[in-house]
Amino acid sequence: xxxxxxxxxxxxxxxxxxxxxxxxxxxxxxxxxxxxxxxxxxxxxxxxxxxxxxxxxxxxxxxxxxxxxxxxxxxxxxxxxxxxxxxxxxxxxxxxxxxxxxxxxxxxxxxxxxxxxxxxxxxxxxxxxxxxxxxxxxxxxxxxxxxxxxxxxxxxxxxxxxxxxxxxxxxxxxxxxxxxxxxxxxxxxxxxxxxxxxxxxxxxxxxxxxxxxxxxxxxxxxxxxxxxxxxxxxxxxxxxxxxxxxxxxxxxxxxxxxxxxxxxxxxxxxxxxxxxxxxxxxxxxxxxxxxxxxxxxxxxxxxxxxxxxxxxxxxxxxxxxxxxxxxxxxxxxxxxxxxxxxxxxxxxxxxxxxxxxxxxxxxxxxxxxxxxxxxxxxxxxxxxxxxxxxxxxxxxxxxxxxxxxxxxxxxxxxxxxxxxxxxxxxxxxxxxxxxxxxxxxxxxxxxxxxxx
Amino acid sequence: xxxxxxxxxxxxxxxxxxxxxxxxxxxxxxxxxxxxxxxxxxxxxxxxxxxxxxxxxxxxxxxxxxxxxxxxxxxxxxxxxxxxxxxxxxxxxxxxxxxxxxxxxxxxxxxxxxxxxxxxxxxxxxxxxxxxxxxxxxxxxxxxxxxxxxxxxxxxxxxxxxxxxxxxxxxxxxxxxxxxxxxxxxxxxxxxxxxxxxxxxxxxxxxxxxxxxxxxxxxxxxxxxxxxxxxxxxxxxxxxxxxxxxxxxxxxxxxxxxxxxxxxxxxxxxxxxxxxxxxxxxxxxxxxxxxxxxxxxxxxxxxxxxxxxxxxxxxxxxxxxxxxxxxxxxxxxxxxxxxxxxxxxxxxxxxxxxxxxxxxxxxxxxxxxxxxxxxxxxxxxxxxxxxxxxxxxxxxxxxxxxxxxxxxxxxxxxxxxxxxxxxxxxxxxxxxxxxxxxxxxxxxxxxxxxxx
Numbered sequence: 074x075x076x077x078x079x080x081x082x083x084x085x086x087x088x089x090x091x092x093x094x095x096x097x098x099x100x101x102x103x104x105x106x107x108x109x110x111x112x113x114x115x116x117x118x119x120x121x122x123x124x125x126x127x128x129x130x131x132x133x134x135x136x137x138x139x140x141x142x143x144x145x146x147x148x149x150x151x152x153x154x155x156x157x158x159x160x161x162x163x164x165x166x167x168x169x170x171x172x173x174x175x176x177x178x179x180x181x182x183x184x185x186x187x188x189x190x191x192x193x194x195x196x197x198x199x200x201x202x203x204x205x206x207x208x209x210x211x212x213x214x215x216x217x218x219x220x221x222x223x224x225x226x227x228x229x230x231x232x233x234x235x236x237x238x239x240x241x242x243x244x245x246x247x248x249x250x251x252x253x254x255x256x257x258x259x260x261x262x263x264x265x266x267x268x269x270x271x272x273x274x275x276x277x278x279x280x281x282x283x284x285x286x287x288x289x290x291x292x293x294x295x296x297x298x299x300x301x302x303x304x305x306x307x308x309x310x311x312x313x314x315x316x317x318x319x320x321x322x323x324x325x326x327x328x329x330x331x332x333x334x335x336x337x338x339x340x341x342x343x344x345x346x347x348x349x350x351x352x353x354x355x356x357x358x359x360x361x362x363x364x365x366x367x368x369x370x371x372x373x374x375x376x377x378x379x380x381x382x383x384x385x386x387x388x389x390x391x392x393x394x395x396x397x398x399x400x401x402x403x404x405x406x407x408x409x410x411x412x413x414x415x416x417x418x419x420x421x422x423x424x425x426x427x428x429x430x431x432x433x434x435x436x437x438x439x440x441x442x443x444x445x446x447x448x449x450x451x452x453x454x455x456x457x458x459x460x461x462x463x464x465x466x467x468x469x470x471x472x473x474x475x476x477x478x479x480x481x482x483x484x485x486x487x488x489x490x491x492x493x494x495x496x497x498x499x500x501x502x503x504x505x506x507x508x509x510x511x512x513x514x515x516x517x518x519x520x521x522x523x524x525x
Numbered sequence: 526x527x528x529x530x531x532x533x534x535x536x537x538x539x540x541x542x543x544x545x546x547x548x549x550x551x552x553x554x555x556x557x558x559x560x561x562x563x564x565x566x567x568x569x570x571x572x573x574x575x576x577x578x579x580x581x582x583x584x585x586x587x588x589x590x591x592x593x594x595x596x597x598x599x600x601x602x603x604x605x606x607x608x609x610x611x612x613x614x615x616x617x618x619x620x621x622x623x624x625x626x627x628x629x630x631x632x633x634x635x636x637x638x639x640x641x642x643x644x645x646x647x648x649x650x651x652x653x654x655x656x657x658x659x660x661x662x663x664x665x666x667x668x669x670x671x672x673x674x675x676x677x678x679x680x681x682x683x684x685x686x687x688x689x690x691x692x693x694x695x696x697x698x699x700x701x702x703x704x705x706x707x708x709x710x711x712x713x714x715x716x717x718x719x720x721x722x723x724x725x726x727x728x729x730x731x732x733x734x735x736x737x738x739x740x741x742x743x744x745x746x747x748x749x750x751x752x753x754x755x756x757x758x759x760x761x762x763x764x765x766x767x768x769x770x771x772x773x774x775x776x777x778x779x780x781x782x783x784x785x786x787x788x789x790x791x792x793x794x795x796x797x798x799x800x801x802x803x804x805x806x807x808x809x810x811x812x813x814x815x816x817x818x819x820x821x822x823x824x825x826x827x828x829x830x831x832x833x834x835x836x837x838x839x840x841x842x843x844x845x846x847x848x849x850x851x852x853x854x855x856x857x858x859x860x861x862x863x864x865x866x867x868x869x870x871x872x873x874x875x876x877x878x879x880x881x882x883x884x885x886x887x888x889x890x891x892x893x894x895x896x897x898x899x900x901x902x903x904x905x906x907x908x909x910x911x912x913x914x915x916x917x918x919x920x921x922x923x924x925x926x927x928x929x930x931x932x933x934x935x936x937x938x939x940x941x942x943x944x945x946x947x948x949x950x951x952x953x954x955x956x957x958x959x960x961x962x963x964x965x966x967x968x969x970x971x972x973x974x975x976x977x
Contacts, residue, residue, distance in 0.1 A: 076873065078962060095842070108750045234719050241752075243695050243712070260695070265685050269581065281558075297779065298560045300756070302695075313960050319771060320752040326775070327749065330782035331865055337852060338861035346896040347866035347880055354883075355890050356859045362895055365854050369847040369901060376716050376843035383839040390835045390842035391828035394958070396823040406810045409790035413783055414799035421528065425738075428799055431806075440805050443814055452820060505845070 079109050083116055090121050090197065095128055103133050111140035114149075123152050127456025131157075135164035138173060143205070144344060147176035155181070158198050159188035167193065168213045168321070171200035208287040211325070212306045212315030218248045220274050226268035228258070230441040244303045244316075247276050252312040254280060254305055269368035282307045285314065291327045292317055333416055336494035337409060340364065361414075365499055372397070372506035379514035386524050388455055389517050392464055396513040399443055400471035400505035405431040408501050412494045415487060422488045436476030440469035460524040471505055478504040531561050535568055542573050547580055555585050560848060567599075575604050583609075586634065587616035590625060595657070596796055599628035607633070611640035619645065620665045620773070623652035625731065636784060642664035651766075660739040663777070664758045664767030670698045671724050678720035680710070696755045696768075699728045704764040706757055734759045744769055745777045746870050781847035785868055789861060791817065817951055824958035826848070831966035838976050840907055841969050844916055848965040851895055852923035852957035859884040859931025860953050864946045874940045881932040882955040888928030892921035919965035923957055930956040 082101050089097035101124065102110055109236050114137060115123060126149055134153070138146045138161060149160055150173050162170040162185065174182045174197065182201075196214050203209025217235065218230050228245070229419025229443040245263065247256040256276030264525050267274045283292055296319055304322075332343035341355035351356075356446045376383075376393065383389050389502065411428060414420040420428060452458050478501045484491035517524060534553050541549035554562055566574060566589060576599055578586065586605070590598045590613060602610055602625050614622040614637065626634045626649065634653075638646055648666050655661025669687065671680050681699070697715065699708040710726030718727045734757045735744055748756050748771055756774075760766040784795035794809035801809075828845065829833075835841050835951065863880060866872040872880060900917025904910050930953045935945035969976060 106731075108752070149967055187895040229716055240715065261684075261717065262683055264712065264716065297775045299558060300560070300775075302771075319754075321780070323749045323775070325750075326778055327784075327869065330778075331788075331869075334782075334786055334861055334865055336750060336788070337786070338857045340861060341860050345862060347862055347872040347876070348883065350888065351883065351886060354862075355894075358855070358887070359891050359894055362613075362851060362854060362858075362891055366847070366851060366895060366898060366902075369850050370906075373843040373847055376846065377840060380839040380843065383842045383936060384836055387832040387839075388829060388844075390839075390845070391825040391832065393842070393851065394828065394846060394962075395818070398816060398821050398824075398958070399814060402814060403810070405790045406792050406814075407681050409786055409792060409805075410797060412801055413786055417783075420799040424856065426800070431800065431803065434803060435806050435810070438803065439811050439814055442807075442811055446815065446818060452817075454822075504849075506850070508847075 079105065079113050079169040083113050085122070086117065086125075086328070089453065090124060095124055098125060099133075101126060101408075103129070107136045107140050110137055111145075113362070115145055119383050122149065122260065126152050127157065129156075131160045131164055134161045137171045139165055139216045142344070143172055144177065146173050150177065151181075155184045156188050159185050159190075160451065162197070163190040163193045166213050167196040167200060167215055168211060168315075168475070171210070172205055175201055175205065196296065205287065206325075207291040208283045208289070208292050208304075208306045208317060209285040211289055211292060211321050212319045212421065214315045214316065216246060216313075216316040218246045218313070220254065221247055221249070221271065221273035221276065223272045224268065225263050225272065225275065226271050227265045228263055228272055229268075246305060246313055246316070248313060250388055254282065254307060254311075254313040256280065257305075261487070280305065283317075286455050289325045290329050290416070293322045293329065297326070298418070329416065333412060333494045336496075337405075337412060337498050339498055363497070364458045364496075368499055368503040369507070371503060372510060375510045379510075379518055382514060382518045382521060385521065386517065389514060392451060392460075393510055393513055395447060396467045396471055397463060397506045397509035399447070399468060400475040401502045403436065403439055403443075403472045403504045404475030404479040404501045405498065407476050408483060408497055411480050411483050412497065415493050419483075422484060425480075425484040425488070426486060429477055431506065432474055432476035432480040434476075436473035437469070443472065444468040456511030457524065459520055460517075462515045463520060463524075464513060465514055467509065470512045471509040473502070475505045531557065531565050534561075536564050538565065539573070539652040542576060547576055550577055550831045551580060551585075555581070559588040559592050559753065562589055567593065568598055577610065578604050578832055579606075583612045584616055586613045590777045591617055594796065595624055595628065598625050602629065602634075607636045608640050610650075611637050611642075614649070615631050615642040615645045616911075618665055619648040619652060619667055620663060620767075622974040623649050623662070627653055627657065633954040655737065658777075659734045659737065660741070660744050660756075660758045660769060661737040663741055663744060663769045663773050664855065665770065666767045668698060668765075668768040670765070672698045673699050673701070673707065673723065673728065675724045676720065677718045677722050677724065677727065680715055680724055681720075691716070691857065693836040698765055699724055700740045700765060704903060706734065706759060706763075706765040706850060708732065710797075723778070731809075732757065735769075736761070741777045741867070742781050745774045745781065750870070751758075781849070785864060785946045788859075788944065788948075789864060789950050791950055792899045813951070816948075819954040820951060820958070823955060824962060827959050827962045829964065831962075831970055834966060834973060837973065839971065840912070841966060844903055844912075845962055845965055847899060848916060848919045848923055849958045849961035851899070852927040852961045853886065853954045855891060856927030856931040856953045856957045857950065859887070859928050860935060860949055861933050862948065863932050867935065867945050874936060875930070877936040877940070879935060881929055883927055886926035886928075888925035891919070894922030895924065909976065911972055912969075915968045915972060915976075916965060919961065919968055923961040923962045926960040927953070927957045 082105050086098045102113060106111060118149045136151060141149060217232060243260045245258045246254055249255050256278045257280055257488040258272060262275050281299055285306055285308060292304060302319045304317045305313055306315045306317060335343050340357055340360035341361055344352055345357045444465040447468050448461040450462030451464045482500050483497045488494040534557050537553040554565060557565060590601060592701045593601060647782040669684060695712050697710045698706055701707050701725045708730045709732055710724060710728045714727050733751055737758055737760060744756060754771045756769045757765055758767045787795050791813035792809055793813055795808045797806055897918050900913035902911030934952050935949045941944040
């Protein structure tokens with residue numbers, strides 16, 4: 074939508090920098106929405122970024138770092154002096170500040186923390202202990218809270234005094250004397266209730282919470298499933314330690330979907346983008362291509378076992394790829410539906426047998442349909458009914474194998490606590506290649522007298 | 526997280542229904558969180574669903590229909606009498622009620638609307654004109670609004686009187702006399718500002734809005750990008766006509782990611798689930814398998830042009846799949862990165878040339894690496910240096926072709942206003958199969974004297 078606005082601003086920024094007018098460039102940059110500033114900033118050359126960033130004021134730099142992707146934010150942070158970076162981190166949400174610090178070398182991070190505001194440092198330091206991709210890493214430890222005996226009016230006044238800057242406090246958590254979470258009040262309920270009602274009587278005591286170590290994908294699933302704006306995170310002692318906001322989860326969902334898509338396509342680095350540096354993309358893609366190459370040689374070896382058959386009936390070489398390829402396509406369909414179902418929490422390890430049976434029976438149905446078409450097609454093309462029979466049967470067999478493998482492999486990976494999307498595609502297509510070649514060429518070898 | 530709770534409730538529900546105790550079953554069902562009720566309900570047999578649904582009270586049935594997927598909600602709605610359904614729809618959010626009505630046959634929908642509450646019908650009817658997957662179909666027309674000259678205290682009192690039931694009004698829109706949108710106030714700002722301040726002085730006049738016909742994917746992108754809780758939708762005359770809430774967008778994002786993943790894997794029906802009826806999955810998967818089959822025969826025909834070469838050097842049949850397959854893998858990597866980049870709004874049609882050049886150069890780099898490995902591997906395996914040279918060169922050529930096709934196809938589909946994920950995988954792998962076979966077997970034919 075705003076693309077032309079960003080492009081126009083970028084042009085102004087580049088022209089200003091070329092003319093040495095850094096202030097002019099900064100004016101153009103900060104005229105954009107913060108999210109758009111990040112996009113424009115990312116599109117600048119590293120030298121230009123280095124020129125602009127130190128001259129942004131602290132608030133603008135903090136907004137920019139919050140909006141940039143993790144890698145870019147870390148790179149940008151490394152361009153600031155420790156003192157300046159400390160000032161910028163003071164203005165950021167604690168969870169985002171922790172992400173930046175976590176990406177710095179430990180000694181640099183320590184230097185920066187030492188120069189940060191004591192209160193902010195106190196919020197940020199505990200977060201450094203948690204993985205970026207867990208509830209602990211996603212949450213902000215800075216949340217408004219209420220006591221049950223307050224009235225709604227008192228709560229509103231409390232908020233007015235206490236939390237003018239806190240990030241979107243649309244849910245207000247009610248804590249008991251020990252910091253344990255006992256309920257939640259929506260900001261809306263606070264407003265629409267009679268001012269003299271107590272918090273206890275308007276709060277909802279039925280809370281969905283997650284422990285600190287919960288995987289970010291699980292957090293996203295819960296927020297999406299229950300339509301939450303925020304998800305409270307509790308420590309081992311039941312105390313409320315932080316809150317994950319819905320807008321952080323939107324990013325997580327995008328990240329997780331990208332990761333699954335990339336893994337199914339054997340792209341290793343889920344932060345690879347269309348215009349990442351080429352060397353980064355080579356590192357992201359080449360290793361899996363090499364792994365695939367190993368499995369491709371395995372499939373080639375299966376074919377080579379039947380070289381003497383192929384030398385006598387060379388048309389087999391033309392048709393073999395149909396059997397292997399269609400099996401692979403069918404297996405990829407099964408694999409994708411299963412992997413996505415797992416990501417959306419619709420299929421669990423306990424459903425494994427049912428899912429495999431279902432995909433196998435789909436293999437039978439689609440296999441018979443495709444097998445008949447392919448058999449008739451091969452017969453019409455080459456005029457040999459036995460050839461049609463062989464390819465039809467091999468096709469059915471391979472599509473059943475594909476269906477089973479497409480379900481078995483991701484479910485097994487999940488049961489082993491590995492990512493079901495990782496390596497699944499390689500394993501599954503290796504199965505359909507090898508089974509397809511072996512079935513088709515094996516049947517052809519047995520029935521060779523009828524083919525020549 | 527709550528899976529065991531749902532499973533336990535399901536067991537109680539099934540046992541109660543078996544014993545003919547529908548009330549008992551309903552008690553077990555409504556003890557769950559609404560989102561979990563929908564999951565448990567979906568897992569019941571159609572007969573059981575038909576028994577439970579009409580006996581739920583109107584509010585519970587409304588919650589259930591809101592939480593069910595579109596198809597399931599339509600099916601459930603068809604189990605209710607028109608009068609009952611009208612009562613249930615009266616309790617639903619207008620956008621969700623419109624989705625249900627839109628899936629009914631028009632005459633039935635008309636009968637139901639006639640029995641609905643006049644005020645709700647007035648909200649719902651205009652929504653029926655919009656596609657489910659546009660801003661108009663996603664928005665709710667029922668939103669609280671303020672006037673600029675109100676004070677914050679008056680606004681709070683206005684909300685208290687007026688909108689106790691409205692869905693999450695965390696943003697309050699400020700309208701002028703003509704219904705045009707002039708600003709937005711966060712509920713938080715309302716609370717933390719001095720009660721006597723005017724709305725005009727606390728409102729933010731910089732608004733991001735979308736027109737009615739905006740595609741849902743674009744709406745999701747804007748909400749995610751700018752971290753919004755709600756997105757206002759404006760009519761052609763600039764009047765505010767509705768608001769899209771952030772939680773509806775989470776579903777849209779899941780849907781769109783599923784659709785892209787499925788399309789890349791040639792699964793047509795993005796509502797197919799792991800445990801959809803088998804016939805539905807056949808309808809979703811078989812057509813694309815048949816399309817693929819056509820392209821597979823095309824590739825087989827390319828191979829058949831070289832039958833006499835293969836008859837003399839049968840090992841070519843073993844190695845040809847490596848060339849075609851690795852090209853396909855590499856092309857799928859490019860395709861996936863490009864399609865995902867488009868979905869996230871990172872790559873546009875204007876970037877086409879740059880993207881293609883980049884993917885082609887990745888093809889060169891990865892192609893040389895894989896070409897050298899495959900060439901040396903083939904040489905070591907079969908002891909023929911010329912064979913190694915041929916497969917190495919063909920590999921490089923095919924990986925360049927794959928990179929170009931992987932970028933060109935989705936960008937072209939997008940330029941033609943088609944879904945870039947749709948059919949891309951089929952076209953791209955057809956290119957790498959045909960080019961791979963032709964390059965490898967063609968080179969082998971030219972250099973045949975050195976191979977025999």
